[in-house]
Amino acid sequence: MKLVLLVLVGLLLVASVAMVRQHQRYLHVRRDLVHDRQPLLYDSDAFHVLTLLRVDAGSDVIEAVRGLEADTEGVEGGTWVYAGKVAVNGLPSSQVGDVEWSAAVLVQYPSRSAYEQAARSNVYQQALGHFAESYSHGLERGRAFNLVLPQLLLARRAQQLVTRAPSSFPFVPVPESELPERASGLVERLIAERELGANAVLIVNLIKDGTPEQQAENGGYGWRMMGAMAEGGYGPMHIGRAVRLEGTADFDSVVLVYYPGVDFFADMVRSEFFQGIIGGKQLGDTLSSITVPILDRL
Numbered sequence: 114m115k116l117v118l119l120v121l122v123g124l125l126l127v128a129s130v131a132m133v134r135q136h137q138r139y140l141h142v143r144r145d146l147v148h149d150r151q152p153l154l155y156d157s158d159a160f161h162v163l164t165l166l167r168v169d170a171g172s173d174v175i176e177a178v179r180g181l182e183a184d185t186e187g188v189e190g191g192t193w194v195y196a197g198k199v200a201v202n203g204l205p206s207s208q209v210g211d212v213e214w215s216a217a218v219l220v221q222y223p224s225r226s227a228y229e230q231a232a233r234s235n236v237y238q239q240a241l242g243h244f245a246e247s248y249s250h251g252l253e254r255g256r257a258f259n260l261v262l263p264q265l266l267l268a269r270r271a272q273q274l275v276t277r278a279p280s281s282f283p284f285v286p287v288p289e290s291e292l293p294e295r296a297s298g299l300v301e302r303l304i305a306e307r308e309l310g311a312n313a314v315l316i317v318n319l320i321k322d323g324t325p326e327q328q329a330e331n332g333g334y335g336w337r338m339m340g341a342m343a344e345g346g347y348g349p350m351h352i353g354r355a356v357r358l359e360g361t362a363d364f365d366s367v368v369l370v371y372y373p374g375v376d377f378f379a380d381m382v383r384s385e386f387f388q389g390i391i392g393g394k395q396l397g398d399t400l401s402s403i404t405v406p407i408l409d410r411l
Contacts, residue, residue, distance in 0.1 A: 132264055138265040138346065145373055146313040148409040149350060151194045151221070153260060160225040161194070161254045161353060163317065163367055165402070167246040168215045174198050177376035178216050179411045185220075189231035195219040196351075196411060197315050197404025200306040200375070201299050205318065208362035209248060217317045219351065219369065225251065232358075246390035248360070250319055252353030252367035262274065262349055266279050269343035281341040296382050303375040303382075309386065310375035310405030315350065317404055318368045323397035334394045336367035341386065347371050364398070375405065 123211045143149045168177045178196055186193055196218050204273070205211035222228040228251070231237050241247050272278075289297075322328055342348035353365035372378045381387050 118340045123396055131267060135263050135267045140348075142371060143350065146373075146406075147195065147315055147350060148406045149195045150192070153349070155221065155256065157256065158224040159229050159254070160222045160356075161252045161351070161367075162220050162222065162228055162249055162358065163252060163319075163331075163369075164218045164220070164241075164247055164249040165212075165214045165317075165400075166216045166218065166241075166244045167212060169245045172215075175407050178218065178407065180238050180243060181218070182411050185231070186238055188234060188236055189227040190223040191220045191228070191231055192222075193218065193316070193408065194221050195315065195369070195406070196408040197317070198306070198309060198407045199402045199404050200310060200314065201251060201302045201403040202401075203299065203316070203403055204399050204401040206362065207398050208321075209319075209360070209400055210267065210363075212248075214402050216407075217402060225356070228358075249358050250362075250364065250367060251356030251358050252351070253356060254351060254353035259352060262352070266339070266343040266348050269339060273340060273344060278340065281344055281386050282338075284380045284386055286380070286383050287385055287388050292383060292388070296388070299403075300379045300382055302380050306405045307375050309407060309410075310349045312374050313406055314372050314375055314378050315404050316370045316372070316408065317400075317402045318366075318370065319362075319364045319400040320368060320396055321363060321398040322365045327396065331394055331396060334390050334410065337386075337390045345373070347373050360384070364400075378403070 140153075143151065166178065166181070168174055175198065178198075182193055182196070185191060196216065198216050199214045200211070202214055220228075222231065232249075303314075323331070339348070348370060349368060351367070351369040353367050355367050357363065372381070
C-alpha cells in the first residue's frame with residue numbers, strides 16, 4: 114500500500130512540475146516573443162476588441178499604429194494587449210470582403226459598455242479616421258479556459274507520448290513543383306517580414322462554423338494541428354466567443370494562434386504534413402490574417 118502511495122505521490126509531483134514548467138514556457142512566449150500584454154487574471158466583465166486596420170498605400174504601418182496607440186491607450190480604461198503588422202492576408206471573409214489589411218490590434222476594456230463609450234468618443238473616431246479602413250469585432254474571452262489552454266496542450270502531449278504517436282517533426286518539404294502557387298506566394302511574403310517575425314507570428318482568425326458535415330471534416334484537421342502544436346510548443350494565445358460590433362458579419366469565435374516565427378511557418382506551409390491536411394479545413398466563413406508582433410516597437 115505504501116509503495117502505491119509513493120508511486121502516486123511521485124506521479125503527482127512529476128505532473129505538477131510539468132504543469133508549472135508549461136505555464137512558465139507559455140508565459141515567456143507571451144511576454145517576450147509575442148509581446149502580448151494580456152493579464153492572466155482579469156475581471157469577469159472585461160471585454161476584448163479586435164480591430165483590423167488598413168493604411169493608405171505608401172504609409173508606414175508601424176508609425177500609423179503608433180499614432181493610434183498614443184491617441185487611444187487608456188480611453189475608457191482600454192489596455193492594448195497585442196499589435197501586429199499583417200504579413201499575409203490569408204483567407205478573406207465572404208461577409209467582410211476581400212480587404213488588404215495592414216495591421217491588427219487587440220484591446221481589453223473593463224466592460225463592453227466601456228468599449229462602446231470609447232468607440233463613440235471623438236478621440237477614438239478621429240484616431241481611426243487616420244486609417245483608410247477599419248473593422249472591429251468583439252470577443253468574450255473566457256478567463257478559466259484561456260488560462261488552462263497550455264495545460265490542455267500538455268495533456269495532448271502526454272497522450273502522444275503514452276500512445277507513441279508518430280512525430281510531426283521535422284517537416285518534410287513537398288517538391289517545389291507540387292506546391293500550390295498560393296502557398297509559394299504566401300511563403301515569399303512571410304519571409305519578407307523576417308526582421309519582425311523572426312521569433313513569432315500570430316494568426317488572427319474570425320471563424321464562422323460551417324454545417325455539421327463541415328465541422329466533422331474540420332475536426333480532423335484541427336486534431337492534427339493541435340497535435341503538432343502540443344509537440345512543438347506553440348498554439349492558441351486567445352480564444353473567445355465572437356461578438357458583432359459593426360456591420361452584419363456573423364462569426365462564432367475569434368482565435369489568435371502563435372507560431373514560432375516566419376521561417377517555421379514557411380517550412381510548415383511547404384511541408385507534406387500541412388499540405389496533407391489543409392484540404393480538410395472546412396468552415397462556414399473565415400477571415401484569417403498572419404501578423405508579426407510590433408507592440409514592442411510602438
